[in-house]
Amino acid sequence: MLKSRLIHTCTSTFKHVVPNNIKGKGSSSAKWLTRQLSDPYVEKAKMMNYRCRSAFKLIEIDDRHKFLNPGKVIVDCGAAPGSWTQVAVNRVNADGLLSDQPRGVVIAVDKQQLFPISGAIILGNSDFTNPVVQDTLKTMLDGKEVDAVISDMAPNTTGVKEMDDENIINLCYSVLRFAVLVSKVSAVLVVKLWQSGYTKKLQNDMERFYHTVKVVKPNSSRTDSAEIFLIAKDFKGLKVS
Structure with missing residues (x-):
């Protein structure tokens, strides 16, 4: 539970760490553990009470594009374990800690269990791609239009690269279809995907509904990924004929 605003002042220099407890582990497990222990964002997330390092990806995106502002309504798709939700709650003032600023709303959904986050409305054990779950989200919005739909979902x-690329693109389209139905004019959409032959088509399809669509890769996203x-x-809105 976050009791106060987080100030990003970490200036420590982190050195490459080689774990001494990897005996008997497979090479892939040892490589993952070494990378985790050497990753400054993993340590920084612990220091700042974020549930995982992915928080810094959203922080970087929002620092540049500035769409998570006090009073905004946010839907976080594929939210587990909750680090993006934590950032969103903090920045839109969904926890009400900034008494002089409007209070936002953050709804988080994931097919896994999501442990409570102060200020967030949680919908765990719920597959976002299920139309029934999306109807539930609309009910939870209670008539509010959404300022930003954000998705860090991945299958x-x-x-098999071709299959994996297709699966994550299908998730992106599911988020896009939902976003255009619940977003207010000028809203923002953020989706994660893997660079592939599908990227340009998705970007073009998003441009049908939004004035600008850009590819971003935060510094906290691993370079080998x-x-x-x-x-x-700047969502254009849906024209009703």
């Missing part, structure tokens, strides 16, 4: 990987984000800004 379980199969190891194909992970990128698309941020779509």
Whole structure:
């Protein structure tokens, strides 16, 4: 539970760490553990009470594009374990800690269990791609239009690149379809995907509904990862014929 505003003042220099407890572990497990222990964002997340390092990806995106402001209504798709939700709650003042600023709303959904986050409305054990779950989200919004839909969702990987790329793109389209139905004019959409042959088509399709769509890769996104984000800004609204 966050009791006060987080101030990003970490200036420590982190050195490469080689773990001494990897005997008997597979090479992939040892590599992952070494990378985790050497990653400054992992340590920084612990210091700042974020649930995982991915918080800094959203922080970087919002620092540049500035869409998480006090009073905004946010839907966080694929939110577990909750680090993006923590950032969103903090920045839109969904916890009400800034008494002189408007209070926002953050709704977080994930197919896994989501432990409570002060200031957030949690919908755990719920598959976002299920239309029933999306109807539940609309009910929870209680008539409010959304200022930003954000998604850090990714499917379980199969190891088959073509299949994995298609699966994550399908998630992105599910988020896009939901966003255009619940967003207010000028809203923002952020989705995660892996760089692939599908990227340009998704970007073009998003541009049908948003005035600008840009590819971003935060510094906190690992350089050896194909992970990128698309941020779509200034939702045009749906024209009713």
